[in-house]
Structure formats: C-alpha cells, structure tokens
C-alpha cells in the first residue's frame with residue numbers, strides 16, 4: 176500500500192483553507208466536503224441539487240466546523256460568464272482559493288461504440304471535460320492568490336486504459352488526465368499543484384448505475400478513500416504536482 180493511502184491528517188490540517196468541491200451533494204464529493212470541513216477548511220459546496228447541498232451544509236454546521244458556502248450550479252448549462260461570476264464572488268468573500276476538488280461528473284450511457292448517441296456523447300464531454308476546464312480557468316486567479324493551492328481532478332481506471340462499451344465516459348476521463356498534465360506542466364514552477372485521483376470502485380450511485388447487479392456491500396465506501404483526498408489537499412503534498420494517484424490499494 177502506498178503511504179498516501181493510509182495518510183493520517185492532523186485534526187487541523189486544513190485550518191484556514193478555503194476549498195471548493197464540485198458534486199458536493201452526493202457520493203465521493205459529499206464525503207470529501209465533510210472530511211475537509213472536519214479538518215478545519217471552509218468548504219464551498221457546488222452542485223446541481225440545492226436540497227442535497229443544503230443537507231451537507233447543515234451537517235457541517237452540526238459538526239461545529241467553519242460555516243460552508245453553497246453554489247447551486249448545473250455544469251450542463253453553465254457558461255463561462257457563470258464561472259467568472261462565481262470566481263469574482265469567491266475573491267470578494269475569501270480573497271483566495273486554497274483547494275479545488277473537481278469531482279462532479281456523469282457516466283452517460285454505456286454502449287457499444289457503434290451505438291454511441293451524439294447528444295449523449297456531447298453532454299458527457301461537456302460536463303466531464305469542458306465544464307471542468309471552464310471552472311478551473313475562471314478560478315486560476317483565486318488559486319494563485321493562495322500561498323500553496325491544490326487542484327485535484329478526478330479520473331477513473333477507464334481513463335488510463337480504454338475498456339469496451341465505456342465510450343464517452345472513458346474518453347472524457349482520458350481527457351481529464353491530459354488536462355491535468357497540461358495544467359501541471361504549465362504551473363510547475365508556481366505555488367499551485369495539480370494532481371489526479373482515481374477513486375477506484377466505490378459504493379455510490381454512479382457505481383450502481385454502471386454495475387446494477389453487483390453486491391455493493393463488498394465495495395469500498397467514499398470514507399475509505401479519504402486519506403488520499405486529505406493528503407493531496409494538505410500542505411504535506413505541497414511539493415507534489417503532475418501525479419495521478421489511486422485512492423485504493425490494488
């Protein structure tokens with residue numbers, strides 16, 4: 176097992192940090208938002224279902240962690256001007272962004288290549304690739320205003336080795352790995368680091384949509400992945416950039 180897969184963060188590892196998590200209302204993003212808050216961060220919860228974001232906000236309040244902020248936004252329809260407005264609000268309120276977890280994505284339709292539907296392909300590519308680029312681009316000034324910022328993209332096993340029938344989703348995750356490499360290389364000598372996490376098979380709604388017949392009780396839970404999510408957000412990883420990491424031991 177890699178050291179970062181059993182990383183233990185001090186309770187105040189993220190104190191004073193402002194971290195934005197996309198897809199913070201459910202699954203891995205929800206767990207990461209709660210975990211970051213528990214370790215002292217002010218978490219900005221971005222997602223498309225306001226009620227889910229409000230539930231996470233309330234849970235953070237009950238923990239006695241720093242008060243969270245909510246950004247209800249559907250990455251399917253949001254344009255560059257939405258992301259620019261969002262970035263301006265973050266700069267006004269916080270003056271910096273220490274962490275960006277690009278977690279939200281969609282599975283789309285799994286099908287043989289010859290059956291790929293163009294609308295569905297474009298929707299997956301838009302949410303999983305184009306929107307991630309627009310969010311990151313808009314937030315670069317805020318990330319560069321922090322003393323040591325961390326950008327984490329979310330990939331998948333099928334983003335490193337193609338697999339039959341995984342079509343748009345797999346292609347979008349290859350693009351995600353590439354986007355992270357381009358950005359990491361460009362900012363190599365800056366205080367902003369850029370890395371990728373492959374969560375591995377995890378008990379969430381997305382996983383059960385991809386494998387409806389599977390016994391999900393055998394899968395790792397989002398909480399099991401958090402050592403790596405914490406490591407890459409904490410200052411203990413501040414010299415690490417351009418990496419692609421597995422959250423689970425193979």
Ligand code: NAP
Pocket residue numbers: 197198199200201202203204221222223224227248249250251277278279280281302329330331332373374375376377378379380381382
């Ligand atoms: P999930 O349970 O489906 O959660 C995805 C989150 O993203 C949800 O909160 C969802 O919002 C949000 N989201 C989806 N489309 C959005 C949009 N258009 N605008 C804003 N928010 C949107 O998925 P997960 O399993 O936690 O996956 C998290 C990440 O890990 C994804 O990038 C996924 O590709 C990756 N991953 C997961 C696994 C796995 O086994 N679970 C394996 C490899 C990689 P709603 O709650 O409102 O739907």
